[in-house]
Structures are given as C-alpha cells and as structure tokens.
Amino acid sequence: EADIYQTPRYLVIGTGKKITLECSQTMGHDKMYWYQQDPGMELHLIHYSYGVNSTEKGDLSSESTVSRIRTEHFPLTLESARPSHTSQYLCASSVKSSYNEQFFGPGTRLTVL
Amino acid sequence: AQTVTQSQPEMSVQEAETVTLSCTYDTSESDYYLFWYKQPPSRQMILVIRQEAYKQQNATENRFSVNFQKAAKSFSLKISDSQLGDAAMYFCAYPYGGSQGNLIFGKGTKLSVKP
Numbered sequence: 001e002a003d004i005y006q007t008p009r010y011l012v013i014g015t016g017k018k019i020t021l022e023c024s025q026t027m028g029h030d031k032m033y034w035y036q037q038d039p040g041m042e043l044h045l046i047h048y049s050y051g052v053n054s055t056e057k058g059d060l061s062s063e064s065t066v067s068r069i070r071t072e073h074f075p076l077t078l079e080s081a082r083p084s085h086t087s088q089y090l091c092a093s094s095v096k097s098s099y100n101e102q103f104f105g106p107g108t109r110l111t112v113l
Numbered sequence: 114a115q116t117v118t119q120s121q122p123e124m125s126v127q128e129a130e131t132v133t134l135s136c137t138y139d140t141s142e143s144d145y146y147l148f149w150y151k152q153p154p155s156r157q158m159i160l161v162i163r164q165e166a167y168k169q170q171n172a173t174e175n176r177f178s179v180n181f182q183k184a185a186k187s188f189s190l191k192i193s194d195s196q197l198g199d200a201a202m203y204f205c206a207y208p209y210g211g212s213q214g215n216l217i218f219g220k221g222t223k224l225s226v227k228p
Contacts, residue, residue, distance in 0.1 A: 033215070041221070043204070099146035100214070100216065101146075101163060
C-alpha cells in the first residue's frame with residue numbers, strides 16, 4: 001500500500017544525544033519535506049528536497065540536517081539534541097504535478113530532557 | 114509577501130449543525146491551487162478538499178465544500194452536518210512561488226464539536 005512512514009512515533013532522549021528521525025514513502029514522490037510543529041500550532045518548513053542529492057533549507061532555521069540518497073528515504077538528524085528541539089516533526093511528500101498536493105506522515109513527537 | 118490568514122483561532126459547532134472556517138490569502142499568481150487540511154488530535158494530517166483557482170465552480174467533497182472568491186482572495190471551508198469526528202485543527206494552504214512551489218500554511222483553526 002502506498003503510504004508515508006515515520007519512525008519512531010515517540011522519542012524521549014537526553015540532552016547532547018545524536019538522533020535520526022526516519023521518513024520513508026512508497027508513493028514514488030519526488031519532493032519531500034520536513035516540518036516542525038508545536039502541539040496545536042502552525043507548521044514551520046525546516047527542510048525540503050526536490051529529489052535524490054537535493055536538499056534545501058526551509059523558512060524556519062533549524063540545527064538539524066537532512067539527506068536524500070534514495071528517492072523514498074529522507075532522514076532528519078540532530079547531532080546534539082537540546083530541550084529547545086522538543087517538538088513534533090512531520091514528514092511529507094508530493095509528486096511533481098500542477099497542484100503540488102502534499103501527503104503527510106504520522107509525525108514523530110520528540111522530547112529532549 | 115505571500116501570506117495565508119486564518120482569522121479564527123478556535124471555533125465551536127453543535128453536532129449536526131453547519132460551520133464555516135475562513136481563510137484569506139495573498140498571491141500574485143493567476144493559476145494556483147488551494148487546500149484545506151485536517152489534523153485530528155494526535156493523528157495524521159490529511160487533505161480535506163482542493164480547489165483549482167481557474168475553476169469558478171466551488172469544490173465539494175461530501176459534507177465539505179468551499180466558498181472560493183478569487184477576486185477577494187478568500188477560500189472558506191463549510192462543514193455541513195458536523196460530526197464528532199470533525200473535531201480537529203484545520204489548516205488552509207496554497208503553493209507559493211508557482212504551482213511547483215512549497216505550500217504556505219495558515220496558523221490553523223481549532224474546531225470543537227459539541228454533542
């Protein structure tokens with residue numbers, strides 16, 4: 001079944017740890033995105049990618065980094081987690097089309113102690 | 114600057130009643146799409162409805178419909194026969210920088226449904 005997956009769904013980790021949030025999609029979409037969202041609040045685009053070997057920074061500055069080695073995979077990494085990184089992270093993808101509809105994953109809720 | 118404004122941070126509706134969520138936007142594009150997304154509590158964001166700007170006819174998906182006023186740059190969402198499962202955050206969005214651009218989202222409207 002074509003879908004977009006994120007793991008882990010919940011993560012509680014200590015300050016200073018390196019973490020990687022995984023995002024995979026089986027829809028063959030070219031573009032992928034990472035958003036940061038505090039509960040009940042607006043979405044902030046932090047990274048996006050047009051395709052393999054393409055990564056761009058979004059509107060909100062983030063200390064995280066991303067990579068796109070395979071079309072279906074778009075992981076996000078924090079080298080040294082801090083309490084200010086506590087948030088929900090949403091991954092999305094879209095196909096190159098005339099309307100750019102985005103499909104979202106279930107999200108990863110990150111808590112840094 | 115490209116913006117999307119949702120002027121109602123919170124709305125409440127009685128079950129089986131109708132509610133309208135407002136959205137205004139600012140774009141210099143002539144052909145574009147507009148979207149309403151729904152994010153239930155602790156659940157996945159899903160697309161509710163999509164409107165093509167060059168179409169004058171308002172989009173409809175079952176109980177969800179839009180009132181699209183292109184000249185006024187207004188794109189409101191009407192939910193008829195509201196159900197408890199409609200309780201969620203609703204986000205209005207459109208792609209900026211052309212149809213292949215990234216989506217810009219409004220700040221959202223939290224909809225509560227009273228039994």
